[in-house]
Amino acid sequence: MSLVLHNSLSGKKEPFTPIDPNRITLYVCGPTVYNYIHLGNGRSATVFDLLYRLLCELYPTVVFARNFTDVDDKINAAAKEQGVDISDITGQFIQAYDEDMAALGNLEPSLKPRATEHIDDIIKTVSALIERGFAYESEGHVLFSVGAMPDYGKLSKRNIDDMIAGARVEVASYKKNPMDFVLWKPSTDDLPGWQSPWGVGRPGWHIECTAMIQAHLGETIDIHGGGSDLIFPHHENELAQGSCCSDHSGGYANYWVHNAMLDIEGEKMSKSLGNFIVLRDMLAQQPHELVRVALLSAHYRSNMNWSEQLIHQSRSLLDRLYTIKRDSQNIATSKVENFIELPFAQMLLDDLNTPKAFAVLHELTNQFFKASDDSEKAQLKSEINAICDFLNIAQLDANDWFQGQASDDAISAEQVEALIEERKQAKKNKDFARADAIREELLERGVEIKDTREGTLWSRIA
Ligand SMILES: [Zn+2]
Known part of the structure; x- marks a missing residue:
């Protein structure tokens, strides 16, 4: 099977046919950098990281660009409020974004x-x-004239007349048509501005992506991506x-790919509902790989529901993968040559x-736990490893995974090791009552132990 993508422009799944199979072009709208991103932004970035990884398996070169919107009225407002230059705000949050992406295990795009x-x-x-x-110039602004484009609205499936009828906002004096949108706007001295044929001003939001695509990727690109909340007006414009x-x-982009939104425990995430989750707060609470697995677990075109259950399921999958990693170190693996042929990749x-x-992947772990002979286990483990490497999950040391999820009041690793040592001595001295008591004590304190040929292994239980 070859790659099939849902194209928002046609509203259908379509086989992916690249413009040039030797150079795939992918553009994804990045953040406006004036605050920390939320969990839903993390979902979008991780979905497109997955698409990028898949394209890289299929084609020799993939040029992936993701922009930073670093001039915007929200940035200006934040800079004014704090009495700093916009570059102080944008510099801080570009760095924070890059850190968040690295924590999620996402690859660096080719261009930022x-x-x-x-x-x-x-x-x-x-x-x-x-x-x-x-487009036309009016009162220091430049506006795109939607009436000049016969099929304006084709991506979001909107009709201009309906949009005008539905628009409740007062129409700015410089607009010929209420739906005309800003390409360039004038800046006063207290706002960032650049010299232009239309006076000192700054760009509207939509134009930067088009200009950067033309500058770096070409007139027509293969795939344009982003969250479904960007379809209108940003992507339409x-x-x-x-x-x-x-x-x-x-066209401008041959395939438009949009991810759906992220809900929290069945409700829309919003500041007013008090359920707004900043990505880095979640990354501080949960292992990074768990957040990654959870963000990828729902189909990207379905709203995903972030819940305790989802966290539990994601932890359980990672526990399985790390159990295999920890308990089968003697099983040699080989490199999977044709990853794209694996049922997982299909x-x-x-x-x-x-x-x-x-x-x-889950079924492969089941088969592994049931397998009796080492050659079958080796084959399954090779396949599981290839998938984990592709997804960039289960990359830690297994003991770090099992032992590293302690809350602040939990027993420390040193205390656990000391009790395990004491238990070993107790067994040596045939004091089995004491050995059992130590096992019980550890269990009560959230630590499970397992005696193996290689020694006693321990893990924290969630
Ligand atoms: Zn954009």
């Missing part, structure tokens, strides 16, 4: 373009839109800009069906 480093490209794209009759700024016959090729792919 920033809006402020592409002002010339943005001005070039805006100028092209004016020259071609798709990007599509309008990208289709109208040049004469190219191809599930991912079908529009990133992670629930089915994780079910395959």
Whole structure:
């Protein structure tokens, strides 16, 4: 099976046909850097990391760009409030974002373009839109004229007249049509601004992605991704800009891939409901790999429900994988040559069906625990290892996984080791009552022990 992706533009699953199989282009809208990202942002980034990894298995070169929106009114407001330059705010949160991505185990994109480093490209794209009759200047602003584009609304499946009828906001004086959107806006002295043919100003939000795509990836890209909350207006407007700024016959992006949102215990995550989860707070509470597994466990086009149950299930899968890692160190593995042929990978090729792919992984662990001969175990372990490496999970030392999940008031590793040593001595002295008492005491304090040929192994139980 080859790769199939759901394309938001057609509303259907489609076989993926690259423009150039030797150079795949993937663009994903990144964060506006003025605060820490939430769990839902982490989900989106991890879904596209998975797609990137899969594309890298299939094609020799994948150029993956994810931008930083580093000029925006929310950033300006934060800088003003704190009395600092916008670069102080953006520098801090770009670093925080990179740290969060590393903690989640996501790969670095090939390119991380920033809006402020592409002002010339943005001005070039805006100028092209004016020259071609798709944009106009008005009161220091430049606006995209949605009426000039006959199929505006095709990505979000909206009709301009319905949108106008539904718009309740007062129409700004500089707009010809209420749906026209800003490409460039004027800046006063207290706001970041750049010289342009339309005076000192700054870009609107949508134009940066189009300009950076044209600058780095090409006129038409293979895949454009982001959260489903970006379909309108951001991606609709990007599509309008990208289709109208040049004469190219191809589209702006051939496949539009959108991930659904993340709910918390069955409710929409929002600050007003008090259930807003900052990603790094969750990463401080739970092992990073657990968060990664949980974020990938639902199908990317379904709303995912973050819950205690999900955390429990994710821990249980990782416990299985680490049990195999810890208890089968004597079983030699070999490298899986054709990863993409594995049933696990085949599930991912079908529009990133992670629930089915994780079910395959779970079943492989079942088979491993049931297997009786070492050659069968070796084959299963090789397959499981290949999957874990691909997903970038179960990469820790097994003992660190089992022993490293202690809460602050839990028994320390040193105390556990000391009791295990005492138990060993007790057994040597045939004091079995004391040995059993130590086992009981450890169990009461959340530690399970297992005697093996290699010695006594221990793990914390959740
Ligand atoms: Zn974008």
